[in-house]
Amino acid sequence: MFNQRSISYRGGRWATAIGLSVVLSFAQQAHAQEGTPDYLHATQRWLDEAVSNIRPTESVPLRMQVVLxxxxxxxQLAPCARVEPYIPVGTQLWGKTRLGLRCLEGVSRWNVFLPITIRAxxxxxxxxxxxxxxxxxTEDDAIEAxxxxxxxxxxxxxxxxxxxGQVASRTLPAGQALRAGMTRxxxxxxxGSQVRVVAQGAGFQITSAGQAMSAGVVGQSARVKLDNGRVLTGVVVDSRTVRLDI
Structure with missing residues (x-):
C-alpha cells in the first residue's frame, strides 16, 4: 500500500545534505491493525515535515511529494509501543531512498528499512x-517544463x-532535463591563434599580444607565448583574451 501527500514551498538551500540536518525526534504509539499500521501513518507525517525543510540552491519553487x-x-514484526524513524548514515531524503524504523518499546526490539521516494x-x-x-x-535548444x-x-x-554556449558532453535525448555534467x-x-594577453595586478592592467600554445576553453588555463619569447599560463576569458593574474 502506498501513501502520498504533496507539500509546496519556495527555495533556499538545496537538499544535498538534508539527511544530516533533519531533527530525528519522534515518538508515536504504534499498534498492529488491519490495513496500514499506525506507525506508518505517523512516519508519513514525519517525512512530510522533514521534506518541507528541503531547499534547492536556486530560488525555484518546488512541489515536494513523499511516497511510502x-x-x-x-x-513478522512484534507489537511495539514506540517506533522511531531515522535516516540511515549516508542517506539523503532525495529520489529513491530508504528510511529506518526501529522499535524502542516492545517485547522484541526490531529494526527495519522502509523504501521511500522523495519527489521534487x-x-x-x-x-x-x-x-x-x-x-x-543555444537558447532555442530547450524550453521550460x-x-x-x-x-x-x-x-x-x-x-x-x-x-x-556550452557543448554537449554526450548524446542527449529530446525531453532530457539539463543537469550538471551534461555539458562542458x-x-x-x-x-597557434593570436590572442590578447591581459596582465592584472593591484591597481594596474597591462595588455599585450601573444600566441596561444594550447587550445583555449573559457574558464580554463591556457599557455601563451609573448612577443619577448616568454611562455606564461593564464585563464581564458573569451575567444581572444587570456588573463594573467600577477
Missing part, C-alpha cells in the same frame, strides 16, 4: 530535440547562463 513503499511482506517537482530546462555530442547549445528534480542525483541547471565549456581558440 512497502515493508517486506515476509516480515519544479521548472527546469528541457531539450526540444535530440542533441549530438559536441553540439554548442516541470520535471522531478530528484529523479537523478545530479543537480538541475536551472539558469540559462549555466548551459547556453566550449573551445574558443586553437593552439
Amino acid at each position: 513503499g512497502e515493508l517486506d511482506r515476509r516480515l 517537482f519544479g521548472t527546469a530546462w528541457v531539450l526540444k530535440s535530440h542533441v549530438l555530442p559536441g553540439t554548442v547549445l 516541470e520535471v522531478d528534480w530528484a529523479e537523478e542525483r545530479t543537480p538541475v541547471m536551472a539558469n540559462q547562463s549555466q548551459w547556453v 565549456a566550449a573551445q574558443v581558440f586553437q593552439s
Whole structure:
C-alpha cells in the first residue's frame, strides 16, 4: 500500500545534505491493525515535515511529494509501543531512498528499512530535440517544463547562463532535463591563434599580444607565448583574451 501527500514551498538551500540536518525526534504509539499500521501513518507525517525543510540552491519553487513503499511482506514484526524513524548514515531524503524504523518499546526490539521516494517537482530546462555530442547549445535548444528534480542525483541547471554556449558532453535525448555534467565549456581558440594577453595586478592592467600554445576553453588555463619569447599560463576569458593574474 502506498501513501502520498504533496507539500509546496519556495527555495533556499538545496537538499544535498538534508539527511544530516533533519531533527530525528519522534515518538508515536504504534499498534498492529488491519490495513496500514499506525506507525506508518505517523512516519508519513514525519517525512512530510522533514521534506518541507528541503531547499534547492536556486530560488525555484518546488512541489515536494513523499511516497511510502512497502515493508517486506515476509516480515513478522512484534507489537511495539514506540517506533522511531531515522535516516540511515549516508542517506539523503532525495529520489529513491530508504528510511529506518526501529522499535524502542516492545517485547522484541526490531529494526527495519522502509523504501521511500522523495519527489521534487519544479521548472527546469528541457531539450526540444535530440542533441549530438559536441553540439554548442543555444537558447532555442530547450524550453521550460516541470520535471522531478530528484529523479537523478545530479543537480538541475536551472539558469540559462549555466548551459547556453556550452557543448554537449554526450548524446542527449529530446525531453532530457539539463543537469550538471551534461555539458562542458566550449573551445574558443586553437593552439597557434593570436590572442590578447591581459596582465592584472593591484591597481594596474597591462595588455599585450601573444600566441596561444594550447587550445583555449573559457574558464580554463591556457599557455601563451609573448612577443619577448616568454611562455606564461593564464585563464581564458573569451575567444581572444587570456588573463594573467600577477
